[in-house]
Amino acid sequence: MLFSAPVPPTLTTFAPTPSTISFTVSTRPLSSTLPAKLSNRLSLVLKALLGILAIVALFTKYRLQTSKSTALLSFVLGCTLEHKLCAALRDVSWKYVLPSAVAVLYLVIHRGYTEESLLALRSLGLQTRTSSRTYLTPATTRFIPMTSIQDIFIHEAFKGFEVRFYLAVVVRGEEDVVVVFPKLMPRREVLEEVWRGARACLYEGAEEGKGG
Amino acid sequence: MPYNIAMVSDFFFPQPGGVESHIYQLSSKLIDRGHKVIIITHAYAGRTGVRYLTNGLKVYHVPFFVIYRETTFPTVFSFFPIFRNIVIRERIEIVHGHGSLSSFCIEAILHARTMGLRAVFTDHSLFGFADAGSILTNKLLKFALSDVDHVICVSHTCKENTVLRASLDPLMVSVIPNAVVAENFRPLSYSSHRSAPGPPPRISPQDTITVVVISRLFYNKGTDLLIAAIPRILASHPNVCFIIAGSGPKAIDLEQMIERNVLQDRVEMLGPVRHEEVRDVMVRGHIYLHPSLTEAFGTVIVEAASCGLYVVCTRVGGIPEVLPTHMTEFAKPEEDDIVEATGRAIRALRAGKVRTELFHNQVKQMYSWTDVAQRTERVYDGIMGELSHDQFYQGVGVSGAWSATRGRAGMQSFALIERLKRYYGCGIWAGKLFCLCVIVDYLLYVCLEMFAPRSRIDICRNWPTKDIRDGKEKDPGLPKDDKERKETNARRVDSHYHDHD
Numbered sequence: 001m002l003f004s005a006p007v008p009p010t011l012t013t014f015a016p017t018p019s020t021i022s023f024t025v026s027t028r029p030l031s032s033t034l035p036a037k038l039s040n041r042l043s044l045v046l047k048a049l050l051g052i053l054a055i056v057a058l059f060t061k062y063r064l065q066t067s068k069s070t071a072l073l074s075f076v077l078g079c080t081l082e083h084k085l086c087a088a089l090r091d092v093s094w095k096y097v098l099p100s101a102v103a104v105l106y107l108v109i110h111r112g113y114t115e116e117s118l119l120a121l122r123s124l125g126l127q128t129r130t131s132s133r134t135y136l137t138p139a140t141t142r143f144i145p146m147t148s149i150q151d152i153f154i155h156e157a158f159k160g161f162e163v164r165f166y167l168a169v170v171v172r173g174e175e176d177v178v179v180v181f182p183k184l185m186p187r188r189e190v191l192e193e194v195w196r197g198a199r200a201c202l203y204e205g206a207e208e209g210k211g212g
Numbered sequence: 213m214p215y216n217i218a219m220v221s222d223f224f225f226p227q228p229g230g231v232e233s234h235i236y237q238l239s240s241k242l243i244d245r246g247h248k249v250i251i252i253t254h255a256y257a258g259r260t261g262v263r264y265l266t267n268g269l270k271v272y273h274v275p276f277f278v279i280y281r282e283t284t285f286p287t288v289f290s291f292f293p294i295f296r297n298i299v300i301r302e303r304i305e306i307v308h309g310h311g312s313l314s315s316f317c318i319e320a321i322l323h324a325r326t327m328g329l330r331a332v333f334t335d336h337s338l339f340g341f342a343d344a345g346s347i348l349t350n351k352l353l354k355f356a357l358s359d360v361d362h363v364i365c366v367s368h369t370c371k372e373n374t375v376l377r378a379s380l381d382p383l384m385v386s387v388i389p390n391a392v393v394a395e396n397f398r399p400l401s402y403s404s405h406r407s408a409p410g411p412p413p414r415i416s417p418q419d420t421i422t423v424v425v426i427s428r429l430f431y432n433k434g435t436d437l438l439i440a441a442i443p444r445i446l447a448s449h450p451n452v453c454f455i456i457a458g459s460g461p462k463a464i465d466l467e468q469m470i471e472r473n474v475l476q477d478r479v480e481m482l483g484p485v486r487h488e489e490v491r492d493v494m495v496r497g498h499i500y501l502h503p504s505l506t507e508a509f510g511t512v513i514v515e516a517a518s519c520g521l522y523v524v525c526t527r528v529g530g531i532p533e534v535l536p537t538h539m540t541e542f543a544k545p546e547e548d549d550i551v552e553a554t555g556r557a558i559r560a561l562r563a564g565k566v567r568t569e570l571f572h573n574q575v576k577q578m579y580s581w582t583d584v585a586q587r588t589e590r591v592y593d594g595i596m597g598e599l600s601h602d603q604f605y606q607g608v609g610v611s612g613a614w615s616a617t618r619g620r621a622g623m624q625s626f627a628l629i630e631r632l633k634r635y636y637g638c639g640i641w642a643g644k645l646f647c648l649c650v651i652v653d654y655l656l657y658v659c660l661e662m663f664a665p666r667s668r669i670d671i672c673r674n675w676p677t678k679d680i681r682d683g684k685e686k687d688p689g690l691p692k693d694d695k696e697r698k699e700t701n702a703r704r705v706d707s708h709y710h711d712h713d
Contacts, residue, residue, distance in 0.1 A: 003293075003664040156262040156672075158275055161293035163262065163301060165670055188670040 003162060009114075009184045013197065019122035021201045023194045025186050028113035051108035054101040061089050061097050109134045116181045118167075118194060120201040125149065126169060128180050148172040152198060154191050167191045214246045215592055218304045220321075222314035224253035224271065228487050230511050231311050231336050234390055240267050241585035248674055250302050252295070254316060268675030272298055276316075288649060289656055291319050296660055299327060300669045306592055308332045309356075312339070312349065312374075318356035325359045326653045328626045330595045333357060334364040334388075335374045338508045338529050350377045351639070355646050358634045361595040364388050364588065366509040367530025373508075383605055388587045389534070390511045392518055394576035396488070399520030399569065400495040414564035415498065420451045421558055424497030424521065426490060426512060427504065429460030434503030434526065439465055440547040441503070443473045445554050452558060457482040457493050494519040498568070499557050505545055507531050513540070518575040520568045524557045526550070539571055628654055 009025040031040045056073070063070045064086060074082040089097065115131040125145040132139050150170040156163050165188045168177035180194070219239055223231040239249040244267070255261075255273040263271045274294055299307070307324035309317030312335050321331045333356065340346045357363060357378040363385045365371035371385050415421060423445075427433040439462070442454060456466065456479065463481070470479050485493055490512075494500065500516035502525035510531045513523050517539045525531050526545040541560070543553035560566050594604035625631075628650075635646040 003668075008668075158261060158294070161664070162297045162669075163272070163294070 003160060009186050009190075011186065011190045011193065013193075015197075015201075019201065020120070021197050022117055022119040023197060024115060024117040025181055025184050025190060026113060026115040027184065028115060047108050050104055054104040054108070056085075057089065057097060058101050060085055061092075061094065064090055065094075109136050111135055114183050116184050118180050118198060120198045122201055122204070126152075126198070126202070128169075128178065130183055142178065144169055144171055144178065146202070149202070152195060152202075154188075154195055159185065165191050167195055213593075213596075213598055214248065215306050215596065216248045216250075216302060216304045217242060217306045217308055217592070218250050218252055218299065218302065218320075219308050219310060220252045220314075220317050221310035222254060222316045223311055224251055226256055226259055230390070230509075233487070233511075234334075234336065235310055236265075236269075237391070237393065237581045238585060238588060239269050241581045242588065243267050243269060243677075244582075245585055245589060246677065247589070248302075250298070250304070252298060252316070252320065264675075268677075270302075270675070288319060288322075289653060291316065292323050292653065292656055293660060293664070295320060295323050296327060296657070297664070297669055299324070299329065300666055301672050303671065304329060305596070306330045306332060308334065310334045311336050312353050312356075313337070318352060321356050321360055322650070322653060323657075325626070325631060326650070326657050330592075331360045332362050332364060332591060332595065333360050334366070335370055336366055336508055338370055338373045338506050339377060341377070351642055354378045354638050355635070355642070355649075358638055358646070359631050359650075360384075362386065362591050364591060366390050367533050369530040369533065370508040386587070386591055388584055388591075389579070390509050390514070391579040391581045391584045392511060392514045392575070393581065394518050394572065394579070397491050397494070397515045397518035397572075397575075399518075399572050401569075415561050417562060418451065420453055421449075421499065421561060422453055422455060422497035423499045423501050423524075423554065424455050424457075424494055424516070425501050425503075426457045426485070426493060426516075427502070428458050429462035429466060431462065432505050433460075434505045434545065435460070435462035435466065437503040437505075437526075437545065437547055437550055438501070439469045441550045441554070442469065442479060443475065444547075444551045446473075446475060446478055448551075448555065449558055452478070454479040455482065455493065455497060456480070457485045457490075459484040490515065491519060494521060497521055498561055499524055499554070501550075501554060502526065502531070503545070503550055504528060504531070510534055514575060514579055517571045520571050522557050522561060522566050522568055524550070524553050536574075538566070539574075 007027060009027050010030055012024045012026070013021065014024070015021040029036075031037050060070060060073060063073075070082060070086060073085065077085070111131060111133055113131075117129045119127040119129070121127075123146055125143060125147075126149060127141060127143045129139050129141045148171050150172050152167065152169050154165055154167050156165055158164075164185050166182075166185060167180040169180060170177050181191075217239075219235050221231060221235055223229060224235060225232050235251060239251060242249050250270045250272065252272045252274060254276045260273050260275055263273065265271060274291070276291065298304075307320055307329050309321050309331070310333075311317055312333075317333070321333060324331045339349060341350065353374075354377070357374075357380060361384075363374060363378075363380060365374050365385055365387050366389055368387050371382070371387050374380065375382050375385055425438060427435070429435045438456075446452060446454070463483075467481065470476060470481070482493065494516055498521060500513065500521040500523045502510065502513050502516075502523065504510065504526055505528060507529040510525070510529075513525055513531065513534060516523055517535055523535060523540045525540055525542065527542045528545055532542065541553045541557040543549040561568075590599070590604075593599045632647050632650060635650055636643040638646050
């Protein structure tokens with residue numbers, strides 16, 4: 001992206017104990033009201049159903065193609081539904097079934113949002129996490145142990161046609177810094193909050209000793 | 213009133229040079245006066261991104277020729293999105309460009325005017341009018357300066373040159389000379405406490421007089437004159453030797469001359485020297501020879517005089533304005549006259565007629581960057597409307613009344629049609645082409661406002677400034693990260709910058 005995204009990511013802070021704090025920035029829309037929550041659940045169910053339908057369609061088409069029995073379907077769906085499905089799929093050629101099924105599957109497993117988080121654990125270290133593009137692949141995480149964290153700072157850099165702020169961790173013995181939230185690149189206010197929180201969590205004792 | 217100023221130039225550190233150190237010194241003095249200054253330049257090898265220098269001077273090294281996904285745009289406009297972003301995030305009010313050969317600076321002035329900012333331009337060099345290259349450069353300069361609020365030149369000769377080249381109204385051109393950091397150019401035997409000057413030092417005919425030449429060895433620096441003059445000077449004056457520092461394409465000719473005349477023991481060639489070593493070379497000599505063919509200001513002769521050297525220089529460009537006559541021996545830019553002038557200088561030193569030991573304090577009083585910053589600030593006050601028209605132009609071109617200068621000098625209107633009028637006058641074809649450029653620039657600006665609105669651009673925090681009077685930080689709410697950032701960046705800032713503190 002040459003310019004920053006139109007929808008700014010939201011920050012959620014979760015601090016279960018004084019020595020643990022997690023910051024999550026996400027482009028997922030917040031659903032706090034009941035209708036929003038309901039529609040959220042509904043869309044999830046719908047997605048799952050659509051996915052199953054696509055797989056079933058592919059399976060049926062394959063069985064029909066190779067003239068094998070579709071008895072498994074009639075066992076699951078019942079006889080009438082199986083007949084209807086078979087009749088529908090028999091007329092449609094592969095070149096329509098396959099692309100549309102793949103498209104539906106892609107939409108189903110595609111994560112519509114990006115979520116990145118920073119977890120700070122006192123005397124243990126930091127963990128950065130970036131969500132993957134699909135629901136099936138795991139998120140990218142990186143743990144930086146306390147002993148190799150040299151510094152955490154906010155700085156600016158050129159990105160596309162812009163100058164953006166970024167939060168970075170200097171890791172001992174590494175050439176490059178680790179950029180926290182590399183995909184979303186949140187605004188300065190968000191970064192400052194995370195920076196303060198993470199430092200307070202990691203170095204609270206030391207900071208007080210220094211006199212802040 | 214403090215302003216937010218962006219200095220834009222292609223020329224900045226780590227590349228050494230006069231314009232570079234001018235920008236650095238002026239910026240740090242302006243920061244001392246309470247302004248906020250940032251520098252926008254292009255990325256150099258190993259120097260990219262955003263950096264802080266001493267005193268909280270922020271430098272943007274724009275990665276210019278590599279655009280995201282290898283997309284290339286026509287160069288005139290490709291700088292605009294990044295420039296606009298920087299200007300908005302730093303809340304810039306005045307854009308100050310340096311150096312007429314810097315395309316960055318010319319583009320920045322155009323974009324700044326499109327964005328409704330005040331623009332100032334400083335010219336550091338002289339140009340001819342006759343050859344094809346000059347004609348092209350002059351047209352480009354005319355384009356850039358058609359719509360600028362004020363122009364600063366480093367000498368009166370430079371002002372004359374710029375006014376002619378860009379057909380400007382002389383009223384909107386100020387002369388603010390360069391300066392030197394006198395502390396960095398102290399003579400060898402210099403005590404800070406003042407004592408009554410003793411009898412002038414005499415150099416007896418048996419003592420060796422050393423002539424120092426420090427310049428890049430190029431044609432325009434007069435190296436050919438030097439090559440012709442050195443054997444004749446050395447032949448007619450025993451006990452004289454030369455030290456030549458600098459590098460360039462003419463170095464080989466110089467070496468050939470030394471070998472042809474077997475002068476190895478009397479001419480020492482040092483090769484390139486760093487700017488901070490210049491003083492150590494200078495104090496080894498008694499006379500500084502400057503055979504340049506063209507020079508807008510000639511900072512190096514001020515540095516030489518500050519080191520207590522008697523200066524022999526050619527009477528070209530802005531050089532005669534730079535030093536008072538008792539410090540210099542002028543020559544016409546020709547071989548015979550340079551030999552003659554150097555001879556005069558050697559005789560004057562042997563007779564003890566020149567008080568070179570007093571030069572340092574005199575130069576220190578004449579040139580200071582604080583003074584340059586003050587005078588530049590006055591220009592800013594004038595274009596921002598802080599000073600009234602009468603005050604700024606000292607009664608010339610009375611505001612309100614009709615005068616030939618109205619519409620050029622004074623507050624420049626931001627209205628597009630007014631700007632187009634100014635550009636249209638640049639020439640039959642060029643005027644139309646420039647108008648087209650301005651219109652495209654304006655459309656690009658409108659597009660950027662739509663697709664990258666201001667609300668999505670983060671505003672930078674200012675560097676914490678200390679009030680000198682009570683020593684308290686002005687901005688107590690500032691987070692510690694700035695301090696920490698300074699520490700992490702301190703590693704990256706070259707020792708080069710610390711020399712100028």
